[in-house]
Amino acid sequence: MSRSIALVLGSFLAVNAAARVLWPGFDATIWLLDLRAWPAWLGTTLIATVAAALLSFACRPRMGQFRQRLTMAAILLLCLAALVDSARIAAMYLAGEVRFGTVIALSWFVLAASVVVLVGAIRSRTHRDVKRGRMLAMGVVPACLAAFPLAQMFLFGVTDYRRPADAILVFGSRTYADGQMSSALTDRMKTACELYRDGLAPKLILSGGPGDGAVHETEAMRSYATLHGVPDAAILLDPEGLNTRSTIRNASALAQKHGLTSMLAVSHFYHLPRVKMTADRAGLAVFTVPSPQGQPLNRLPYFLAREVAACWAYYVKP
Structure with missing residues (x-):
């Protein structure tokens, strides 16, 4: 051994x-x-x-x-x-x-x-x-x-690094055909809105891709945010956040455009190591905040196995 x-x-x-x-x-x-x-x-x-x-x-x-x-x-x-x-x-x-x-x-x-x-x-x-x-x-x-x-x-993934930052970056997840957010996406948005209401950052960056139906993930996320105390003027959308790498790339572009120097990255614990690795390589200063699970994720073993493969794939392909 x-x-x-x-x-x-x-x-x-x-x-x-x-x-x-x-x-x-x-x-x-x-x-x-x-x-x-x-x-x-x-x-x-x-x-x-x-x-x-x-x-x-x-x-x-x-x-x-x-x-x-x-x-x-x-x-x-x-x-x-x-x-x-x-x-x-x-x-x-x-x-x-x-x-x-x-x-x-x-x-x-x-x-x-x-x-x-x-x-x-x-x-x-x-x-x-x-x-x-x-x-x-x-x-x-x-x-x-x-x-x-x-x-x-x-x-690392379960450790909460929340602190004052310039923006809160939320990674998208599934939105159903009827426009309702999945439980995973609801968890992430709930955490992001709490961070905003606590005054830790003045802006939200909502990143995601197409939903199962006509409602885009980022539109569902924006609707949730405005209903939970975040003004629309404080929200930036990234509708091209199709995966972790594209979300970080687009967030870097938004950071340069709006003068943002640090972000709180919100996702589930199993996703955050890959988020941090990708952000570090892109030169984007992020501090990770895990979103608590409102209800158990039924496919958690699958998510963990998929993330093991994804971590190594992202590691060998910068």
């Missing part, structure tokens, strides 16, 4: 170490560790060093004493970075900067994974069951690929 985790974690860090140098918008290291407070060169060096050590261990687990010590030192560096990140998150919580939907931080999982790999590296000189390790890898690697986006949804 330790080699499988090392392979997945090392591959992710290696890709992002290269991205920090060659394609900065592609760097997604922040989803594991927030190194923005570190000097850029130091953060890149740390990521590259740890990635090399993890991949080396994953591919060639039998090590001499010298390489074993180097590998263990690199993993301990990753543990230290995870501890620092955990302390930062705790400080944000104590300062009231965020509202956590869960008390667990992803950096804790990074720390736990690092410890598992560290134990594997310590045992590497005596462990000989290569066949068993390969069989475990066949199951652990796919599990890690699915678990990473799910962890983002249930840790």
Whole structure:
């Protein structure tokens, strides 16, 4: 198991170490560790060093004493970075900067994974069951690929980052043929209107696509907003928000046109990691706010599975 985790974690860090140098918008290291407070060169060096050590261990687990010590030192560096990140998150919580939907931080999982790999590296000189390790890898690697986006949804996605901003960006969802909004869209609009009434932003950006019938998603959203205390003059429509990428692209254009520098992005928890990743790559400053579910979403398992695939698709295609 330790080699499988090392392979997945090392591959992710290696890709992002290269991205920090060659394609900065592609760097997604922040989803594991927030190194923005570190000097850029130091953060890149740390990521590259740890990635090399993890991949080396994953591919060639039998090590001499010298390489074993180097590998263990690199993993301990990753543990230290995870501890620092955990302390930062705790400080944000104590300062009231965020509202956590869960008390667990992803950096804790990074720390736990690092410890598992560290134990594997310590045992590497005596462990000989290569066949068993390969069989475990066949199951652990796919599990890690699915678990990473799910962890983002249930840790980052449920965390409320509401604060004063220039606008509230609402992501559309289904509108039925009779013009009624789906329960998912109603949840999002209810949250957005509450944010507006609380004075956190002076404008709403309503983004969506065609409905099932003659009523466009954005028109249904506008009708709901005006009925719940938002003046029409405070509403901006994006009728071409056919998907997450187009909504972010159109919101960026509206931000430039209207001089908006920050937004609160409202959607369901499982969608928000992809929203944040796409916005960061577009250079759009957004703070995510999950919309509570007014009633259970019957297709939630399907939405989660679809979002796992969508997160990786958006990651590999900027």
